[in-house]
Amino acid sequence: MQPRTSGLEIGRTRRTKNGYPDVLFRSERKRIRALKLRKLGCGGETALTLTEGGICEYDEDDPAGGSQLKAAEHLLKRRRGHIAFLTIDIGGNDLEPCAAGGVADYACVGRGLQALDRYLPRIARRLRRAAGDDVRMAAMTYHDPVLQAWLSGTDSGRTLAELSVGVIR
Numbered sequence: 001m002q003p004r005t006s007g008l009e010i011g012r013t014r015r016t017k018n019g020y021p022d023v024l025f026r027s028e029r030k031r032i033r034a035l036k037l038r039k040l041g042c043g044g045e046t047a048l049t050l051t052e053g054g055i056c057e058y059d060e061d062d063p064a065g066g067s068q069l070k071a072a073e074h075l076l077k078r079r080r081g082h083i084a085f086l087t088i089d090i091g092g093n094d095l096e097p098c099a100a101g102g103v104a105d106y107a108c109v110g111r112g113l114q115a116l117d118r119y120l121p122r123i124a125r126r127l128r129r130a131a132g133d134d135v136r137m138a139a140m141t142y143h144d145p146v147l148q149a150w151l152s153g154t155d156s157g158r159t160l161a162e163l164s165v166g167v168i169r
Contacts, residue, residue, distance in 0.1 A: 047119035076130035085136040099146040
């Protein structure tokens, strides 16, 4: 199942075989021989867009409407009892725009954190309901896309990177 982007471009999305789901898969496959990895990732998704419709459309395995979350729920329900674990990474895109141009927008950070407080529990409940109580879930919310500003070599870049660590905490 591959997402089809709806034309909205946020950041730079690149498919990789070295993301944390891939590393976890390779590690666990040694223990669980029949393990398969299904990726439903969609670059640029926020907690709001994931919950309220999504920015990527999914064609196969999703008769319910095409969003990433609906596709995940459909897959989890269909494969219930055969799922070893579930990973999700959501939240970074809610905060990334708050450092546009190398300047921290604290009001934006506040709005982003409020959105995460509102939507993350809903997302987790929907996935848990679809997967079942016995499925192990690994959730990651805040990667720090602003930390790379440290490498700019400028004082403002380093200041921004230092501020981002506080937001992430």
